[in-house]
Amino acid sequence: MPLLPKAILFDLDDTILSMGGREALVLSVVGEFAEEIAPIPVPEPAAEIEGAFLEFWAAPGRYAEWRTRVLEARTKVVERLFTERQLDLDLARRVALRFHERRETDRDRLFPGAVATLEELRRRGVRLALVT
Helix, strand or coil: CCCCCCEEEEECECCCEECCCHHHHHHHHHHHCHHHHCCCCCHHHHHHHHHHHHHHHHCCCHHHHHCCCHHHHHHHHHHHHHHHCCCCHHHHHHHHHHHHHHHHHHCCEECCCHHHHHHHHHHCCCEEEEEC
């Protein structure tokens, strides 16, 4: 039987809870507004929004600056893209709000087996801690 560590520190996001699926969620949300975005095919602005989100949050210091204003940040990103495409800013705000609502309520799901793994480690005497 392998030796187990005395303790394990777990990160919550994308270790125990799935925080992923943003790309699919963006596509789904943009699809909800397909008639208003037409004739632009839904995958185009969805891919642009996803890319802009990646770029926005990857910038140094960005998370520290915007983490308490996530809806505002998301809205800013979508408004910029819609302005470039000459799409309605009210539509941009509605898309950003809908994405934000769904992202904040749909995202937190336990990975399959996460609870069973934690319970088994605990049963075997491994001390567990959560850092996030």
